Amino acid sequence: MDHTDLYINGAWVKTDTRFDVINPATEEVLASVASAELADADAALDAAEAAMAEWAARTPRQRSEVLRRAWELMTARLDHFAHLITLENGKAGTDAKGEATYAAEFFRWFAEEAVRADGMITHAPASGARIMVQHKPAGLAVLITPWNYPAAMGTRKIAPALAAGCGVIIKPASETPLTMLALMPLLEEAGVPPGLVNVLPSKRTGALVDHIMHDPRVRVVSFTGSTGVGRTLLKGAADQVLKPAMELGGNAPVVVFEDADMDTAIEGTMLAKMRNLGEACTAANRIYVHADIAEDFTARLTAAMSALKVGNGTDPSVDVGPLVNAATRDKVAEFVADAVAKGAKVECGGVVPEAKGYFYPPTVLSNVPEHADCVQDEIFGPVAAIQTFTDQEDVIHRANNTEYGLVAYVFSGDFKRGLQVCERLDYGMVGLNRGLVSDPAAPFGGTKQSGLGREGGHEGMLEFMETQYISASW
Structure with a gap:
């Protein structure tokens, strides 16, 4: 150097x-x-x-x-x-x-x-x-x-x-x-x-x-x-x-309504979750999907996550590099183990590789309970924790029920409904049908803690x- x-x-x-x-x-x-x-x-x-x-x-x-x-x-x-x-x-x-x-x-x-x-x-x-x-x-x-x-x-x-x-x-x-x-x-x-x-x-x-x-x-x-x-x-x-x-810090919710365009929702969720391997305060942390589309959404997100290539980032064919250190990797592994012990299902990933380096595979968890540690704290890693909802008022309450208020993401095919939900979310930034909000021209910051x-x-x-x-x- x-x-x-x-x-x-x-x-x-x-x-x-x-x-x-x-x-x-x-x-x-x-x-x-x-x-x-x-x-x-x-x-x-x-x-x-x-x-x-x-x-x-x-x-x-x-x-x-x-x-x-x-x-x-x-x-x-x-x-x-x-x-x-x-x-x-x-x-x-x-x-x-x-x-x-x-x-x-x-x-x-x-x-x-x-x-x-x-x-x-x-x-x-x-x-x-x-x-x-x-x-x-x-x-x-x-x-x-x-x-x-x-x-x-x-x-x-x-x-x-x-x-x-x-x-x-x-x-x-x-x-x-x-x-x-x-x-x-x-x-x-x-x-x-x-x-x-x-x-x-x-x-x-x-x-x-x-x-x-x-x-x-x-x-x-x-x-x-x-x-x-x-x-x-x-x-x-x-x-x-x-x-x-x-x-x-953040604990970003992603809310996917039943009328969302599925391609847009999957692409946006992947961007919000996997940008910087999930090691970002803006990373999707709690993914709330309407029960009517949860099975399809989970299958498609799992396919997208499974397709990512893990390895040394100096290889141009690699999509996902290592986490920054052993402590971060181990914390991510603990979040997954806790969620599984409390009833979550591993759809893909979830196992620390034996290779050298602080790697953790892209992981999708479904049926994640509200009391899982990964829902309460920042995961800061490549783990997508999916929960379901059926009622709009309920999901707004769950999304706001955190001490954090940095960023949230909303996916809906009804622009009026999407904006109404965005305005009720207690967050400094909201991505509406977008998985990326960071822009030098925009005021970046949050509310609450x-x-x-x-x-x-x-x-x-x-x-x-x-x-x-x-x-x-x-």
């Missing part, structure tokens, strides 16, 4: 302490990566503060052109980033290429948004004074990204922060730091000044992030990951009253800005 050290102030910094990154398909060491300590965090904060002063003073168009150039450069190197994603994350080549493309698109979208931090001037109705409203960079931001999308979860935060005028410190997941480190030379080439973006891989995540968050120069914390860790970060953010952007704030869309840049109001008379 070309870059395995810390990236601070535009330079590569070695450390005495390092940790191994494992290839999940082979269980072999892929690289030894530098592990940041508190002193490294202080150096990164100093660098970001200095760089931000000049960057925030640039015109929105100047910042926009740098982000546009980053999109062009990354788009030209998609295969390189996709290969690196496959090596450290495990996802199949096609899936990895899709992530790299999605990741690059955030640079293009926020290049366009950088020039649209619109304010306003209006009359105060009572006093007659002018109300002038503008948006300013909030300050330094700490970005904490997960392992499941090592490129996209970084660019989804970096791009809006830079568009807003902020400097950043990124803490990538220890399982997958290489992709984010590889992005830094590209940002240099695009014109990002030294110090504006700093990358601190570390095995001391808790202590490092807590230290950064308690520096008074930091004003935003943006995190993607589990709800449990999000709660801890919110408690820490309260000490400094930081602006939080939290994209947390699934997070605070939005990423993407116009809202994504405002997460890194503060609104200033000036009262004036003339």
Whole structure:
């Protein structure tokens, strides 16, 4: 690997302490990566503060052109980033290429948004004074990204922060730091000044992030990951009253009505379930199918899942790579065993292969009971858990009966009915006859325990800005 050290102030910094990154398909060491300590965090904060002063003073168009150039450069190197994603994350080549493309698109979208931090001037109705409203960079931001999308979860935060005028410190997941480190030379080439973006891989995540968050120069914390860790970060953010952007866990329901187009429903469910091997907060977790079509739906979904080829994602013929680590694979196996013990039927898959690597086969479970663990928690793996329903009111209640509210999916041939159901689902995002909702142009985020704030869309840049109001008379 070309870059395995810390990236601070535009330079590569070695450390005495390092940790191994494992290839999940082979269980072999892929690289030894530098592990940041508190002193490294202080150096990164100093660098970001200095760089931000000049960057925030640039015109929105100047910042926009740098982000546009980053999109062009990354788009030209998609295969390189996709290969690196496959090596450290495990996802199949096609899936990895899709992530790299999605990741690059955030640079293009926020290049366009950088020039649209619109304010306003209006009359105060009572006093007659002018109300002038503008948006300013909030300050330094700490970005904490997960392992499941090592490129996209970084660019989804970096791009809006830079568009807003902020400097950043990124803490990538220890399982997958290489992709984010590889992005830094590209940002240099695009014109990002030294110090504006700093990358601190570390095995001391808790202590490092807590230290950064308690520096008074930091004003935003943006995190993607589990709800449990999000709660801890919110408690820490309260000490400094930081602006939080939290994209947390999910327990996504899929509701397939009896009037749904079956081809659309199967295709959408496969996409919602198997994108990134189910290792996504947006992955279909509870699949509710109307009893009248449940047998046909289950048979067709089982056929589609069974047809997927499992193997090392570097093989272009492979559809499904390994899970990210042994703990994730073992948790998925435990979910399946629990569901079967409680009455679920295995339609396909369900057995951990003996081959090396953290593989788990695409699995379909039918007759899954409501009290199965996989219905109550995120599976984060290639297991489709099917339940049935007959009453619309009942399925809406069951779909909403969770502490999470990130995304839901609805399939119906009646567009009016579909929209009515979507509006009653307590989720930040809903896919109607679609198994994919993620889009850089759309506000991504959830309700309830699934997070605070939005990423993407116009809202994504405002997460890194503060609104200033000036009262004036003339």
